[in-house]
Amino acid sequence: MKTIALVTQKGGAGKTTLAAAIAVAATEAGESVIALDLDPQGSLAAWGDQRAQAQREKPAVDALPPDKVPQLPQILKALAGKGYTLAILDCPGVASTATSLAMQAADLSLVPARPTRLDIQATRPTIQALLKLQRPFLFVLNQCPPITRSGRASEAAVGLSALGSLAEPLMVSRADFQDAIAAGQGVTEYAPSGKAAEEARGLWRSIQHKLKTKAVA
Secondary structure, three states, rough: OOOEEOOOOOOOOOHHHHHHHHHHHHOOOOOEEEEEEEOOHHHHHHHHHHHOOOOOOOOEEOOOOOHHHHHHHHHHHHHHHHHOEEEEOOOOOOOOHHHHHHHHOOOOOEEOOOOHHHHHHHHHHHHHHHHOOOOOEEEOOOOOOOOOOOOOOHHHHHHHHHOOEOOOOOOOOHHHHHHHHHHHHHHHHHHHOOHHHHHHHHHHHHHHHHHHHHHHO
């Protein structure tokens, strides 16, 4: 089982929205997915509850309360034994035991950032922690304005690329992402032919490529 953690020490970067989109896109691509909410705010777990009420059984979604966080390695091993092929960990937006354990357990950490100087600067503590742990990661430039209207995203992409690998494509701020979450869906379910869905599938392919490259290395 592969494990992906969404980590950053800044709120508002869109971790939960990305976690939901990736979980559904990976499920549609044939993975057996479980998404675990490690954030006490519980946004991903609430999204999972909506799905359960609508009888959307896949991907599986569950919350990991703070008292269970120290058992994360054992929990992931047990989930692998149940046949899951991918675990997605949605972590708190602050430095925490949960975030540290998730980074150590993950085959790949995703570090979302919006295309602003402050957001990119805010990724530095997370990157320093990942480098210290010698764990692989990808930046995800999220909530970008349309590139045709602003060069900000392109400038931010150059800045992040200087710090580490950048996932493709850039994720544009689109209403479909927010509307899908509100509906208890992944964006590829909510508007499967839309540009947001295309970006979500592209991000999953980028993640797959990174995981395969890591495995070969």
